[in-house]
Amino acid sequence: MVRFFLTNVFYLILLGILGLWVIQSEKANRLFSMQKNQLNEYKMKENIYSILRSHGVSLSQGIDIAKVTIRQSKALNLPISLILAVMKKESVFTPYALSSQNAMGLMQVHPITWEEYVAKLKLKVSTHAAFDPVTNIIVATHVLKDLFDYYKRTSRSEADLWNSVLSAYYAGKTSLSQTGITDSHLKYIADVNRFKGEYDKIFAN
Numbered sequence: 747m748v749r750f751f752l753t754n755v756f757y758l759i760l761l762g763i764l765g766l767w768v769i770q771s772e773k774a775n776r777l778f779s780m781q782k783n784q785l786n787e788y789k790m791k792e793n794i795y796s797i798l799r800s801h802g803v804s805l806s807q808g809i810d811i812a813k814v815t816i817r818q819s820k821a822l823n824l825p826i827s828l829i830l831a832v833m834k835k836e837s838v839f840t841p842y843a844l845s846s847q848n849a850m851g852l853m854q855v856h857p858i859t860w861e862e863y864v865a866k867l868k869l870k871v872s873t874h875a876a877f878d879p880v881t882n883i884i885v886a887t888h889v890l891k892d893l894f895d896y897y898k899r900t901s902r903s904e905a906d907l908w909n910s911v912l913s914a915y916y917a918g919k920t921s922l923s924q925t926g927i928t929d930s931h932l933k934y935i936a937d938v939n940r941f942k943g944e945y946d947k948i949f950a951n
Contacts, residue, residue: 790816790826793948797830801839807879811852814880818887824894827949829887831941832915835934841879850876853886856918863888890915912938 794812795805803811819826836854837843849856850873855863860876863869863885875881893911896919901907913931914922922931 787816790949794826794830797945797948798839801834803839807841811879811883814883818883822887822891824887824890825942827942827945828938829883829890830945831938832886832890832912833883834941835938841882842877851882852879853882855882855886855889859889860885893919909935 791809791812794815795803795808798808798811799805815826815829818824819829833839833852836849837852839852841852843852843854844850845854847856850860855876857873857876860873864871864875867885867888869875869881869885871878871881876885890911893914894907897907897910897914901910909927909931910922912935913927916931916934927935
């Protein structure tokens with residue numbers, strides 16, 4: 747009887763030790779995974795800033811751009827390389843860029859589109875905020891995501907989908923529906939895809 751009791755106590759202690767080991771292992775795995783994600787994000791920020799720095803963007807502004815680009819990429823499921831490629835094509839990473847058509851900022855958002863999305867996203871900012879890189883990226887990435895969702899319903903392939911998204915971002919949905927994809931659209935698409943390919947290689951390394 748005593749031996750039976752002691753045997754059960756031994757097994758209970760053993761199970762308790764095993765349970766604690768499992769809990770500690772899970773905590774260690776979660777901590778390792780968290781540290782790995784933080785390291786990957788740090789490397790991504792470093793790569794993004796290296797791209798921005800080559801175009802004269804300051805350290806403080808570059809860090810802000812890198813942070814919001816990563817955040818919007820995760821939130822909206824848009825490739826970081828694509829967001830950066832659109833930035834380069836639209837303004838060559840110039841936050842205060844203003845086009846002949848009055849498109850504004852880093853990702854060249856048209857005033858009408860700006861007002862529409864500021865209201866939609868409930869951003870309490872003025873038109874001047876279009877020249878703030880962080881706010882500009884937030885608005886522009888939402889425009890890209892909405893265009894992606896809009897053309898996803900009718901596109902026959904991934905390439906066809908992104909061609910439509912980029913064409914509409916470049917010239918507007920109305921223009922695209924009236925003319926289809928023209929030579930100027932194709933030039934824009936080719937440039938963005940070329941820049942995206944360059945950035946994909948940087949991130950892969």
